[in-house]
Amino acid sequence: xxxxxxxxxxxxxxxxxxxxxxxKLFVTRQAISKYERGISYPSLxxxxxxxxxxxxxxxxxxxxxxxxxxxxxxxxxxxxxxxIIIYLILxxxxxxxxxxxxxxxxxxxTKTWEIIxxxxxxxxxxxxxxxxxxxxxxxISKILIEYNNFGLKIKTFTGTKEIPFxxxxxxxxKTHGNWNAGRLIxxxxxxxxxxxxxxxxxxVKTIIDEIKILNKY
Numbered sequence: 001x002x003x004x005x006x007x008x009x010x011x012x013x014x015x016x017x018x019x020x021x022x023x024k025l026f027v028t029r030q031a032i033s034k035y036e037r038g039i040s041y042p043s044l045x046x047x048x049x050x051x052x053x054x055x056x057x058x059x060x061x062x063x064x065x066x067x068x069x070x071x072x073x074x075x076x077x078x079x080x081x082x083x084i085i086i087y088l089i090l091x092x093x094x095x096x097x098x099x100x101x102x103x104x105x106x107x108x109x110t111k112t113w114e115i116i117x118x119x120x121x122x123x124x125x126x127x128x129x130x131x132x133x134x135x136x137x138x139x140i141s142k143i144l145i146e147y148n149n150f151g152l153k154i155k156t157f158t159g160t161k162e163i164p165f166x167x168x169x170x171x172x173x174k175t176h177g178n179w180n181a182g183r184l185i186x187x188x189x190x191x192x193x194x195x196x197x198x199x200x201x202x203x204v205k206t207i208i209d210e211i212k213i214l215n216k217y
């Protein structure tokens with residue numbers, strides 16, 4: 001029985017019209033109609049309200065049984081290689097500026113402290129760009145985030161870590177401008193982990209939140 005059929009069954013067993021069920025779930029009658037026809041899927045908040053209002057577990061609602069649980073990890077977070085190209089171009093540009101500055105400067109008329117100051121300034125900028133480039137390259141892996149029914153496996157600059165969902169307190173995303181890509185921050189009771197650079201950040205966070213709810217209820 002799929003989710004649409006289960007929603008119909010729950011409504012009928014409780015002798016509710018679509019309007020009455022919509023009021024209980026704080027959605028419109030049209031939304032209930034779409035759920036029951038399989039046109040749209042309830043949000044996590046609506047799924048939670050269904051479980052709470054009609055005394056049903058999330059596992060039962062979404063047909064997730066113990067037989068289906070396993071330890072096999074599935075990939076959800078993939079590296080965004082565009083950041084490597086961007087930081088590589090920036091690093092080459094800044095390095096070129098440093099070389100050009102030292103080749104074109106007139107050492108006879110320019111004060112020594114000015115030469116040192118600008119070289120240090122440009123060197124610091126170059127170092128920061130190269131450091132970001134290194135963070136985007138390592139770890140050398142296409143898949144940076146995997147999940148199973150019990151937790152996440154993440155790959156960061158410092159290595160691979162397995163984190164049970166029970167220890168995760170919050171999952172936060174930080175995108176770059178209008179890109180749906182950037183950093184995923186996994187917060188636990190003891191430590192925070194940053195995975196970078198990840199693409200499709202919003203989708204990754206939604207999947208993680210959904211799996212966490214499935215394991216909670």
